[in-house]
Amino acid sequence: MTTLNPPARPPAPSARATPPAPGRLRPVRHRSVGRGVNLGLCAVAGLYTLLPLVWLLFAITKTLPDLYGSNGFAPSGFHLWANLRDLFKQDGGAYPRWLLNSVLYAGAGAGLGTLASVMAGYTFAKYSFPGREKLYGLVVAGVLVPGTALAVPLYLLFSGVHLTNTVWSVIVPVAANPFGVYLARVYAAGSIPDELLEAARMDGAGELRTFFTVGLRLMGPGALTIFLMQFVSIWNNFFLPLVMLTDSRLFTTSLGLFTWNSSTSQNPDYLRMVVVGSAVSVVPLLILFLTLQRWWRRGLAEGGLR
């Protein structure tokens, strides 16, 4: 259990930010060979990573017959706009609805979950109170229990209180984020000086007010990282919506595409819809990733310290 407690040593951010010392380079004559080998290996990994995505990029521009009949890694006509139009019109505009649902579930779940995690992490870092470590032990236990193993019991629980097939059933369970509490505790311990809290109290602010005016503000960057990580994990979740939702109007994009994919035997054109829909469903996260890259890096950095 010791490792999930906030690290006693500061994570040495200075070392991370330092550019590689020039002294680490080997003598000149080895350098170009080594660089070539390194670059070559990285390029192989990069190609492997890109292979499916490139196939997808070509596929979304093709008609259904060309999906089967043409080389998967070469263009064959350009029907992207028609494909997109068909995708958004298929089944009475089901797809844009699923996309909105995904954004809503991931946004609400991650928003709610991040606020709750930050409040709890802040409290663990900045107060000592009876039972603190016991309560924190629950957080650690939560990190260790895999979410997927709980999907079926969660379904049974929610069906017991007739809440399956509601938005609550796919937002509330994923909002609980024990790992977020751990991260928030680390951030709070590192970014909020006790003197500042003391000063707020001297001014007569209660503990809640102190949290919202001082604590939350200073933890902003950490909170954003927690939010992004949780947003991605909810967005990528498939098992929970699959067990909880039966009304197609409540589906997430993943669940909707799954049902279309299962129906290709009745209507082969669903294959084209699934291909184009898959590509479109990746776009929101890619935008989020590319615009907020440094927050991801930071999240990974903290995650690596576990």
Next chain:
Amino acid sequence: MSALTASPPPARRRRRLHIALLLAPFYLLFAVAFVAPLGYGLVLSLFRERFTGLGWNGSHLVFAGFHDYARALQDSRFLDGLGRVLLYAVVDVPLMLAIALVLALLLDSALTTARRFFQALLLLPHFVPGLIAALIWVYLYTPGLSPLTSWLNDIGLHIDFFSSGSVLGSIINISLWQWIGYNSVLLYVALQSVSPSVLEAARLDGAGEIRTALSIKVPHIRPALVVSGLFTVIGSLQLFTEPKILQGSAGSTVTASWTPNLLAFSEAFNSNDYSYAAAISLLLAAVAGVLSLLAMKLVGRVDRSSQEADS
């Protein structure tokens, strides 16, 4: 914190109340997401529905003890599924860690140019939902849809990605594609905390890049390696999405009970045997929990011994 003890009782009570209020939202969510389903699942798995008389009087719950757990432990479908995910883990975890480690060291090596570009590139699959990744790869595996199989044919590899012998490999490939980049960036970040002065000393002692990597960098990030491995193992046990998608193309191989999670799903939704489904889920959670705990203890030991070595 000394202000805490000096504050008068009413203020302290108010402070306690505020602490409780700050903790309440998380623990409420935690209760709904973790405690309640575990508890309810446990109750369901320990009790059975019995119909009284001819069934006209409705049903009531009777205590059935660990009947469902005993049943699972004798159920060849559960045991085969568990064996399958363990085999999957045995292959997937070392491959994943080895490749991710090599990539991380390459990224960290002073020789590699454009490391920010490669990091971003390698992280891309992390933002592709698991279901979408599985769909795309199934298309790539399908002979008519992608030239992948014919390319492999050309170089003498005749692979049917959906045959019983290769389905597990096909799934491992999907998982590697999704997680190698994430893990290698995680390890790369851990590598950034290796003290530059230690590396400089190694260089002055005449150690080359590879020697430095093996004797300084790798030992330094052992905890991060264990964490990556741990999460990969937990993920392996939970295998569900990829085989669920592959069922469409390899239905005869990937059965409804191919992994424990698939079995729990089909027991709950096809057989409506809720108590058995709950028992399977809890058993799986317990296995994963025990494995994580063991790995945590292991990291703790590594951490402590490396700290001792540092001092």
